Amino acid sequence: QVQLQESGPGPVKPTQTLSLICSVSGASITSDDHFWSWIRHLPGKGLEWIGYISDRSLTFYNPSLRSRVTISLDTSKSQFSLKLTSVTAADTAVYYCARGRYLVDSRGYRSYAMDVWGQGTTVTVSS
Amino acid sequence: EVVLTQSPGTLSLSPGERASLSCRASQSIVSSQLAWYQQKPGQAPRLLMYGSSTRATGIPDRFSGSGSGTDFTLTITRLEPEDFVVYYCQQYDTSPYTFGQGTKVEIK
Numbered sequence: 001q002v003q004l005q006e007s008g009p010g011p012v013k014p015t016q017t018l019s020l021i022c023s024v025s026g027a028s029i030t031s032d033d034h035f036w037s038w039i040r041h042l043p044g045k046g047l048e049w050i051g052y053i054s055d056r057s058l059t060f061y062n063p064s065l066r067s068r069v070t071i072s073l074d075t076s077k078s079q080f081s082l083k084l085t086s087v088t089a090a091d092t093a094v095y096y097c098a099r100g101r102y103l104v105d106s107r108g109y110r111s112y113a114m115d116v117w118g119q120g121t122t123v124t125v126s127s
Numbered sequence: 128e129v130v131l132t133q134s135p136g137t138l139s140l141s142p143g144e145r146a147s148l149s150c151r152a153s154q155s156i157v158s159s160q161l162a163w164y165q166q167k168p169g170q171a172p173r174l175l176m177y178g179s180s181t182r183a184t185g186i187p188d189r190f191s192g193s194g195s196g197t198d199f200t201l202t203i204t205r206l207e208p209e210d211f212v213v214y215y216c217q218q219y220d221t222s223p224y225t226f227g228q229g230t231k232v233e234i235k
Contacts, residue, residue, distance in 0.1 A: 046215070046226055046227075047172070047226040047229075048226070049217075049223055049224040049225065049226070060222065062222075062223040063222070063223060064223065096171055096172075098171075103178070103181070103183075105159055105177060105181040106178065106180060106181040107178065107181075109159035109178055111159045111162075111177045111178035111181065112160060112177075112219040113162045113174050113177035113178075113183070113219070114162075114172075115177075115183060117171035117172055118171060119170070119171055120171050
């Protein structure tokens with residue numbers, strides 16, 4: 001059974017860097033066509049896709065966050081991480097990691113979806 | 128950016144009734160790149176449907192999806208007590224991969 005678990009240092013002060021780790025178990029982090037993703041749930045605003053890193057370490061970010069985001073892979077620890085620089089209160093959210101991959105739908109098409117999610121971790125940005 | 132608008136924001140129904148949730152895109156998207164998620168309070172979203180109409184593993188057949196172009200629908204026949212939660216659509220056709228704002232299904 002594939003499981004993902006987020007971990008992080010807790011509260012972050014404005015202008016600092018938010019750092020989170022997602023630990024993956026039950027699946028190889030280097031499996032073909034897997035896209036290890038970060039998503040956040042902003043209070044009162046809904047879900048926002050942050051970006052992903054592929055099994056080949058190719059990254060793809062939300063343009064609105066690209067200048068501040070880095071997602072990286074640590075294959076030796078079966079983990080991937082998120083760094084978000086220069087945080088403000090607007091970055092306060094529940095942060096989720098998830099596995100994205102292509103699934104074959106009922107019509108035979110390759111359909112992308114995030115099929116396994118971590119439980120989420122709350123990050124509060126406050127001085 | 129593709130904006131996904133879900134309606135209604137809140138749907139008030141009784142157990143056993145049928146629910147129809149709408150997801151409308153600001154531009155046409157490939158139907159194979161539209162997914163639906165269910166989120167229960169305090170939990171992570173769970174994949175319900177992918178390719179707009181294919182149920183994910185373990186999802187009961189009272190859930191179905193349909194649609195193409197800009198209009199997509201999630202239908203829940205015979206609502207069960209555990210179905211009264213929040214549902215999101217998401218598109219993977221165009222970056223950034225955007226979510227709708229969610230529809231809450233509540234007990235009437």
